[in-house]
Amino acid sequence: MPRHRPQEAPASARDEKPPRTGADEKATLLGFLDYVRGAVADKAAGVPEPQVRTAGVPSGTSLLGLVKHLAAVERFAFLGEEPDDWSRTWRPVPEETADGVLADYREAIGRANQVIETCTDLTRPAPRPPHRRHAPSMRWVLVHMIEETARHAGHADILRERIDGSSGR
Numbered sequence: 001m002p003r004h005r006p007q008e009a010p011a012s013a014r015d016e017k018p019p020r021t022g023a024d025e026k027a028t029l030l031g032f033l034d035y036v037r038g039a040v041a042d043k044a045a046g047v048p049e050p051q052v053r054t055a056g057v058p059s060g061t062s063l064l065g066l067v068k069h070l071a072a073v074e075r076f077a078f079l080g081e082e083p084d085d086w087s088r089t090w091r092p093v094p095e096e097t098a099d100g101v102l103a104d105y106r107e108a109i110g111r112a113n114q115v116i117e118t119c120t121d122l123t124r125p126a127p128r129p130p131h132r133r134h135a136p137s138m139r140w141v142l143v144h145m146i147e148e149t150a151r152h153a154g155h156a157d158i159l160r161e162r163i164d165g166s167s168g169r
Contacts, residue, residue, distance in 0.1 A: 016168075029142040030116055036149040037109055040070060041102055043156035047163060052098045056159040063159050064091045064101055066152050070094035071105040073148060077141050080127035116142070 016039075021031030044052060044063040053064040072089035075081040083089050092101055115127065122142070125135035136144075160166050 015080040025139075026116070026119070026122060026142075029122075029139075029146065030113070033142060033146050033149065034109075036111075036146060036153045037070075037105075039153040039158050040067060040149060041105060043153070043160045043166075044098065044102060047098065047160065049098065051163045053092055056162050060087075061090065061155060061159065062092075063156055063163075064092045064096075064098055065128060066156050066159070067105045068092050068096070068101050068150060070152055071101070073145070074105070074108040074112045076129075077145055078115045080129050082129040082132075 002110070010075075016035075019031045019035045021028040044067045047063055052061045055062050055065075068091075070087040072083045111144070116138070119138045121137035123137050126138045126141040128135040157167070
């Protein structure tokens, strides 16, 4: 892979500080999850075609692919909806626009947050597809989703910097 020399970071680059959350455990977990969700969406927003869907690393990962994958993960983790093929969640088809994939991600987040809001006991199982026996606790799912989304937010940081030099959260 040729060595890429990114442009200087634009003067508008910013680094958002961690969120101030509510005092209880659920509010804290959801506050941090929303924080990293927003970081991912912000990194993909406004990136022109074809760069938003162009793989930035040998594995084939693109900004749009990250967002599409995370929408599927949100639906699986909080709504119990499992995709037919996890590998396809990484690959937007040509008919999918960046705006459409971002809107789908935001819709999945909204639905997931409704489920989280109704949860009054984080020790209770999170939703799971019917054929899956074990359902981890909502607490475990929230922590896992923070980890999963933050990991991909880091990937998005790198991909976006390679595209236009943009950095910061």
